Amino acid sequence: MGAAAVAVIRLRNPPVNALSLTALQALEDGLKRADADPSVKAVMICGENGKFSAGADIRGFSSPKRHGIALGPIISLIEKSEKPVVAAIEGIALGGGLEVALGCHYRIAHVKARMGLPEVTIGLLPGAQGTQRLPRLIGVPAALDIITTGRHIPATEALKLGLVDEVVEENTVEAAIRLANKVIGQPLGPRRLSLKPVPKLPNMEAFLREALVKVKKQAHGCLAPELCFQAVKAATEQTFADGVRKEQELFNILLTSGQAQALQYAFFAERAVQKWTTPSGASWKSASPQPIHKAAVIGLGTMGRGIVTSLVKANIPVVALEQNLEYLNMGRKAVMLLLEREAMKMEQGAQTLRFHNPARLQFTVDFDVLQDVDLVIEAVFENMALKKEIFQKISRICKPGAFLCTNTSALNIDEIASATRCPQQVIGTHFFSPAHVMRLLEIIYGLHTSATAIATAMQLAKALKKVGVVVGNCFGFVGNRMMFPYVQQAVFLLEEGSRPEAIDQVLEDFGFKIGPFRMSDLAGLDVGWRSRKGQGLTGASLPPGTPARQRHGHRYSPLPDLLCENGRFGQKTGKGWYQYEKAGGRTAKPDPWLHNFLAQYRDTHHIKTRFIDQEEILERCLFPLMNEGFDILAEGIASGPEHLDVIYINGYGWPKHRGGPMFHASTIGLPRVLAKLQKYSEAHPDVPGLRPSAFLKKLVAMGNPPLKDWMSYLSRQSNKL
Numbered sequence: 001m002g003a004a005a006v007a008v009i010r011l012r013n014p015p016v017n018a019l020s021l022t023a024l025q026a027l028e029d030g031l032k033r034a035d036a037d038p039s040v041k042a043v044m045i046c047g048e049n050g051k052f053s054a055g056a057d058i059r060g061f062s063s064p065k066r067h068g069i070a071l072g073p074i075i076s077l078i079e080k081s082e083k084p085v086v087a088a089i090e091g092i093a094l095g096g097g098l099e100v101a102l103g104c105h106y107r108i109a110h111v112k113a114r115m116g117l118p119e120v121t122i123g124l125l126p127g128a129q130g131t132q133r134l135p136r137l138i139g140v141p142a143a144l145d146i147i148t149t150g151r152h153i154p155a156t157e158a159l160k161l162g163l164v165d166e167v168v169e170e171n172t173v174e175a176a177i178r179l180a181n182k183v184i185g186q187p188l189g190p191r192r193l194s195l196k197p198v199p200k201l202p203n204m205e206a207f208l209r210e211a212l213v214k215v216k217k218q219a220h221g222c223l224a225p226e227l228c229f230q231a232v233k234a235a236t237e238q239t240f241a242d243g244v245r246k247e248q249e250l251f252n253i254l255l256t257s258g259q260a261q262a263l264q265y266a267f268f269a270e271r272a273v274q275k276w277t278t279p280s281g282a283s284w285k286s287a288s289p290q291p292i293h294k295a296a297v298i299g300l301g302t303m304g305r306g307i308v309t310s311l312v313k314a315n316i317p318v319v320a321l322e323q324n325l326e327y328l329n330m331g332r333k334a335v336m337l338l339l340e341r342e343a344m345k346m347e348q349g350a351q352t353l354r355f356h357n358p359a360r361l362q363f364t365v366d367f368d369v370l371q372d373v374d375l376v377i378e379a380v381f382e383n384m385a386l387k388k389e390i391f392q393k394i395s396r397i398c399k400p401g402a403f404l405c406t407n408t409s410a411l412n413i414d415e416i417a418s419a420t421r422c423p424q425q426v427i428g429t430h431f432f433s434p435a436h437v438m439r440l441l442e443i444i445y446g447l448h449t450s451a452t453a454i455a456t457a458m459q460l461a462k463a464l465k466k467v468g469v470v471v472g473n474c475f476g477f478v479g480n481r482m483m484f485p486y487v488q489q490a491v492f493l494l495e496e497g498s499r500p501e502a503i504d505q506v507l508e509d510f511g512f513k514i515g516p517f518r519m520s521d522l523a524g525l526d527v528g529w530r531s532r533k534g535q536g537l538t539g540a541s542l543p544p545g546t547p548a549r550q551r552h553g554h555r556y557s558p559l560p561d562l563l564c565e566n567g568r569f570g571q572k573t574g575k576g577w578y579q580y581e582k583a584g585g586r587t588a589k590p591d592p593w594l595h596n597f598l599a600q601y602r603d604t605h606h607i608k609t610r611f612i613d614q615e616e617i618l619e620r621c622l623f624p625l626m627n628e629g630f631d632i633l634a635e636g637i638a639s640g641p642e643h644l645d646v647i648y649i650n651g652y653g654w655p656k657h658r659g660g661p662m663f664h665a666s667t668i669g670l671p672r673v674l675a676k677l678q679k680y681s682e683a684h685p686d687v688p689g690l691r692p693s694a695f696l697k698k699l700v701a702m703g704n705p706p707l708k709d710w711m712s713y714l715s716r717q718s719n720k721l
């Protein structure tokens, strides 16, 4: 009990005060006790340990024991209370946590608190009357934005929106108790949101129509944003009670849609990969990261520029190094432009000043400047000889203990490390383009990489607001290795009769932000061409007499090489798999030249064209990708399927509401994936990527166990898998 008869209810369920069944029961009991106690004149609800609440316990949504106590009726109980109830919001009030606060008569927030209704991000909607109360409090446009995006609102913005009554810089709980005392005896009717009308808009219908178009466009096949919209729309058309009924109906659709399960899996997968381990026994538990006071980036091409920008945004002082003044000046201009754009996106204009502080961002061509940095990220061309030369140099110049990272998408980390005197300090940090935007950082340990280097790279990922995923060393690591068979199949399908736009459409309808051919045009076809030349698959080093469509006895498509030979590098040249309005253009249009070219190619190679349906396109592209994933798991390159899924969602545009490729395989059912791979493999025996992985076969033989158990079957495997 607080001062002057204010009852204090403290939500306590570490680490984030999630509203488990026990927590809900305790909240209900506390409210009933306060109500029954005549000495209590007001109630204050706060959270333990400086956090109000992260909302419903997400694990509970898939628990068989989920039925029972519900949050909505408890919130009604709060609102109906004849004694004023004040929410003291510290840290976070998210989802059901914010809905509890919306049931309170008053809300006070600490200036550093964040609020939001992120249910949409886990495939749900605010199902404890939040879709009905929030529009009544802050109006439809702001409520729709918060509910359909799930974004977190800082306290200052919440105050402007009217979401909270007051923001304090000092002790929020004390301020809330003071407020509770002050409002004792004041009428509560006007404070009960369920009794308020939804504020009118001059043209609500037109507004909602446009809003729906926007929501659908951003959803990429995810159901939750549209159903969130429908729930808010119901608030504009129906009474509070009917709106709540509609909210429940829509909530139940989402809960059983499968998408919610996938998104919740993705939520926990992202957290699971933070707890990294390696086959040699190194792990997050025992390894300590080293502080990075100053970093360096070598190479200011597209990747290097993005990496510098990312480091500056994270407030880490950076040395940006190029091989000569011409490249340095080009790089400097590009970085400054990126930083300017980033500063404009950020709230505080003061950020701009910091970006331009030469003490924190230094451009140089002098390698000696690297003497005092704690970590170097090399981001030059994908060329082993060049990378080894640089690593030899920096291992001599940098102080002992400095971490030497290579931004490579496929090259052998051990070979790069072999050029240094300190292979334990060498680690792969594979950024994704644009590096200041994409969330994924693939972190690759080599044979000698120390646990400290892994922990430091993971810590760096966190500082850069990225999700780090630790994987082993193999060609293409995890992401690109799984991508190769996917892209290969897409090109084979072109040979067999399909078109780039047809294949892209199927994969975009599946939920990818961008199909493989549009992606290839965006990234530049020359990147893969250079790599294939390096591998001796095409170009001058190809032995004379090599069959056009075969390499090392396996099927090969020279189509991408032929496009490059025709100067078609994608968007940058205005032509690739599509045509663009100009070089550097972004609007892809189907290209009759390409269709003609494909027809001639098929004639030349006597390939019989056939109609390829959507199902085959999807399966031929996705199943080999998953198949490679099973091999990766069996080889111990990644320590669990979650790693592969987190990589695909955050680095390759895999639709999050489908949980990632391995989760998707588990929902399709492994027997079906296996049967289809067997069928396609029989039809195309010269394509190794279609041959079912031994680990996949083993899992099917073991009765298709749930994804969480897959790795336990591996530990019991023989090495011969």
Ligand SMILES: CC/C=C\C/C=C/C(=O)SCCNC(=O)CCNC(=O)[C@H](O)C(C)(C)COP(=O)(O)OP(=O)(O)OC[C@H]1O[C@@H](n2cnc3c(N)ncnc32)[C@H](O)[C@@H]1OP(=O)(O)O
Binding pocket: 015, 016, 018, 054, 055, 056, 057, 058, 059, 070, 071, 072, 092, 094, 095, 096, 097, 118, 119, 122, 124, 125, 126, 127, 128, 268, 271, 272
């Ligand atoms: C019954 C009523 C029906 C419907 C209405 C209500 C619906 C809801 O409320 S759905 C839940 C909505 N809330 C969220 O989506 C918030 C999810 N959490 C987060 O965004 C973040 O965890 C955080 C911002 C709260 C904290 O971030 P950070 O400090 O980076 O820590 P972690 O993310 O690593 O989280 C720490 C730890 O807590 C676990 N956790 C977080 N939130 C929940 C939750 N709502 N339920 C269960 N567990 C949660 C998280 O998994 C971490 O634990 P592990 O490391 O063991 O995984």
